[in-house]
Amino acid sequence: MKEQLELLEKEAIEKIEQTADIKELQSIKVAYLGKKGSLTGVLRGMGKLSKEERPVIGELANSVREAITTAIEQKNEGLEHAALEEKLTDEAIDVTLPGRPVHAGGPHLLTKIVEEIEDLFIGMGFEVREGPEVETDYFNFEALNLPKDHPARDMQDTFYLTNELLLRTHTSPVQARTMQAYEDSKSVKMICPGKVYRRDTDDATHSHQFTQIEGLYVDKHVKMSDLKGILDTFAKKLFGEDREIRLRPSFFPFTEPSVEMDISCKVCNGEGCSVCKGTGWIEILGAGMVHPNVLSMAGYDPKVYSGFAFGMGPERIAMLKYGINDIRQFYTNDIRFLKQFHNA
Numbered sequence: 001m002k003e004q005l006e007l008l009e010k011e012a013i014e015k016i017e018q019t020a021d022i023k024e025l026q027s028i029k030v031a032y033l034g035k036k037g038s039l040t041g042v043l044r045g046m047g048k049l050s051k052e053e054r055p056v057i058g059e060l061a062n063s064v065r066e067a068i069t070t071a072i073e074q075k076n077e078g079l080e081h082a083a084l085e086e087k088l089t090d091e092a093i094d095v096t097l098p099g100r101p102v103h104a105g106g107p108h109l110l111t112k113i114v115e116e117i118e119d120l121f122i123g124m125g126f127e128v129r130e131g132p133e134v135e136t137d138y139f140n141f142e143a144l145n146l147p148k149d150h151p152a153r154d155m156q157d158t159f160y161l162t163n164e165l166l167l168r169t170h171t172s173p174v175q176a177r178t179m180q181a182y183e184d185s186k187s188v189k190m191i192c193p194g195k196v197y198r199r200d201t202d203d204a205t206h207s208h209q210f211t212q213i214e215g216l217y218v219d220k221h222v223k224m225s226d227l228k229g230i231l232d233t234f235a236k237k238l239f240g241e242d243r244e245i246r247l248r249p250s251f252f253p254f255t256e257p258s259v260e261m262d263i264s265c266k267v268c269n270g271e272g273c274s275v276c277k278g279t280g281w282i283e284i285l286g287a288g289m290v291h292p293n294v295l296s297m298a299g300y301d302p303k304v305y306s307g308f309a310f311g312m313g314p315e316r317i318a319m320l321k322y323g324i325n326d327i328r329q330f331y332t333n334d335i336r337f338l339k340q341f342h343n344a
C-alpha cells in the first residue's frame with residue numbers, strides 16, 4: 001500500500017507538471033483527490049491493514065494529499081500568471097504608432113449661407129421665425145392672395161397629401177402665420193428660412209426641394225425706400241461693399257408693387273460678361289410692398305398698416321458667391337464638393 005501511494009504521488013506530480021491548461025489541471029485534481037479519485041480508492045483498502053500499519057499509512061496518505069494539493073496550487077498560480085502576461089502582451093498599446101486621423105465635419109454650405117443671412121438680418125432688428133413644411137392650402141395659397149382658381153398657382157404646383165394639405169411651395173405661409181400671431185401689436189419684423197417644395201424636374205438650376213428665406217416688415221409708415229435701404233445693406237454685406245443694386249418692376253400675387261433686385265456683376269463690374277449674360281447685372285431676389293388684400297386677410301387695416309416682403313434662394317446666392325454651376329451639388333452629398341467650403 002505504501003508503494004501504491006508513493007507511485008500515485010509520483011504519477012500525479014508528473015501529470016501536474018506536464019499540463020499547461022487550467023481546465024486540465026482541474027480534472028487532474030478531481031481524478032486524484034476527488035471523492036471517486038485514485039487516492040480515495042487506495043485508502044479504501046485501509047480496513048485490511050493491521051493496527052500498527054494504519055497510522056503510518058494514514059500519515060503517508062495525508063502527506064501525499066498535501067503534496068498533490070500544493071503542486072496543483074502552485075501550477076494553477078503559474079498558469080494564471082502566464083495567462084495574464086499573455087493578455088497584457090496582446091492588448092498592449094503601441095504608443096509609438098501614428099494616430100488614425102479624425103475627420104472633423106463642418107456645416108453644409110447651405111446652412112452656412114442661411115446662418116450668415118440670418119445674422120445679417122438679426123443685426124437689423126429682424127426676428128427669425130419657422131413654420132411647418134406640411135402646410136394647409138389656406139396658408140400656402142389663399143392667405144397670400146392666391147385663391148383656388150388663380151393662374152399663378154400653376155407656377156407653384158406641389159406635392160399634395162390631401163386636397164387641403166400640401167408640402168409648402170414657399171416660406172410665405174410663415175409670414176401669414178406670424179402676422180396672425182402678432183395681430184395685437186401689429187408690428188412684424190421677421191425672416192423665415194426653411195425648406196420648400198415644388199413639382200419640378202431636377203436640372204442644373206431646378207430642384208423639387210430647395211431652400212428659401214423670406215422677410216417681412218409690417219408696421220405703420222413702412223415705405224418702399226425702407227425696403228430699398230434694407231436690400232442695399234444686405235447686398236453689400238453679403239457680396240461686398242462695392243456692389244450696386246437695382247430694382248426692376250415685376251409681378252408677385254402677394255405684393256404690389258413688386259420688384260426684382262439685381263446686383264452689379266462682380267466679375268465684370270457692370271461691363272457685361274458671360275456670368276451676367278452681358279447685362280452687367282445679376283438677379284438676386286424678389287420683393288415688394290405687401291398687397292392690401294394680404295394685410296386685410298391677416299386682420300391688418302391696409303389704410304393704417306403697410307409693409308414690405310422679400311424672398312430669396314440661398315442656393316442661388318451660394319452659387320453666385322462661390323461660382324457653383326449645378327444646384328444638384330447641394331443635395332447629392334458628395335464629400336469632395338462639400339468639404340471645399342468647410343473654411344469658406
Ligand SMILES: [Zn+2]
Binds near residue numbers: 265268271273275
Ligand atoms: Zn458680368
